[in-house]
Amino acid sequence: MALFGFIGAGNMGFALLKACYSTFGKNELVYFDASAQKCQETESQLGIPAEDSNISVAKKCKYLVLAVKPQFMPEVLDEIKDVITNQIIISIAAGISIDSIREKLGFPAKIVRAMPNTPALIFKGITGISYSSGSFSDEEKEIIGRFFSSFGRYEVFDEKLMNAVTCASGSSPAYVYMFIEALADSVVDLGIPRDKAYILAAQTVLGAAAMVLETGEHPGALKDKVCSPGGTTIAAVKALEEHGFRNAIMKATEACFNRAEKLTLKK
Numbered sequence: 001m002a003l004f005g006f007i008g009a010g011n012m013g014f015a016l017l018k019a020c021y022s023t024f025g026k027n028e029l030v031y032f033d034a035s036a037q038k039c040q041e042t043e044s045q046l047g048i049p050a051e052d053s054n055i056s057v058a059k060k061c062k063y064l065v066l067a068v069k070p071q072f073m074p075e076v077l078d079e080i081k082d083v084i085t086n087q088i089i090i091s092i093a094a095g096i097s098i099d100s101i102r103e104k105l106g107f108p109a110k111i112v113r114a115m116p117n118t119p120a121l122i123f124k125g126i127t128g129i130s131y132s133s134g135s136f137s138d139e140e141k142e143i144i145g146r147f148f149s150s151f152g153r154y155e156v157f158d159e160k161l162m163n164a165v166t167c168a169s170g171s172s173p174a175y176v177y178m179f180i181e182a183l184a185d186s187v188v189d190l191g192i193p194r195d196k197a198y199i200l201a202a203q204t205v206l207g208a209a210a211m212v213l214e215t216g217e218h219p220g221a222l223k224d225k226v227c228s229p230g231g232t233t234i235a236a237v238k239a240l241e242e243h244g245f246r247n248a249i250m251k252a253t254e255a256c257f258n259r260a261e262k263l264t265l266k267k
Ligand SMILES: NC(=O)C1=CN([C@@H]2O[C@H](COP(=O)(O)OP(=O)(O)OC[C@H]3O[C@@H](n4cnc5c(N)ncnc54)[C@H](OP(=O)(O)O)[C@@H]3O)[C@@H](O)[C@H]2O)C=CC1
Pocket: 007, 008, 009, 010, 011, 012, 013, 032, 033, 034, 035, 038, 054, 067, 068, 069, 070, 072, 075, 076, 092, 093, 094, 115, 116, 117, 118, 170, 171
């Protein structure tokens, strides 16, 4: 019997499997993916052969991580529901509520709904989690905490905020990469070599993010300290405001949230 079972070893499933491997060891992991190629890649990277089915995974673990796309959740839940007894379900599917998973399973299983992000692959993720009703023992909460800490930080939220968490951290790495790409392109245009442009842009994002987390200062105050009166930065800030930079982010969050709300589990 393994501690963790994974259904889905794609972008997120593999990242979480890798972190679990480091923290809990290979004997505590079982997994299956519908893609034979994903199973082969995972086996070649972690040295753990895949199980032969989702049912086999569900039967052999205590904590079952569901890491398939939201549209595949109904078929996966239908497939495994007869072998779920006291396993704790950890779902990372965007938009899928705890109630809808319970309804599909047909009983009030203990569920942790989570929203990680892709930096989990290098153990620098941030995950929002929400516990279902039902009493989780201290030991279960400790193992769940170690699981989510194995690939970065985690914060606990009321489930009604999980779609908002998706906007803040699940989806937003994509916009950060777009920012890095755009900043790099713009300085390549000024003559900076491309490889160095990515290093300058990415390290700046990393450093600025660390300033927010480590100093506890308001982001606006940190921004003000970069802006010398009559200097270069305030000229850039003015251009960003003229082009709706903040509004573009707010609109992105609105679109992200609306899509998450629509990803409800089909019966
Ligand atoms: N990508 C991200 O940044 C984040 C994703 N998530 C959530 O994580 C979940 C997975 O996303 P992601 O890893 O990007 O998706 P991927 O498509 O990369 O991985 C999902 C894997 O599940 C496999 N799969 C599909 N159907 C089944 C099935 N019935 N049984 C077993 N395996 C199956 C897929 O195979 P095949 O390719 O053959 O379909 C694929 O290999 C989603 O619910 C998403 O909302 C959460 C946070 C961040």
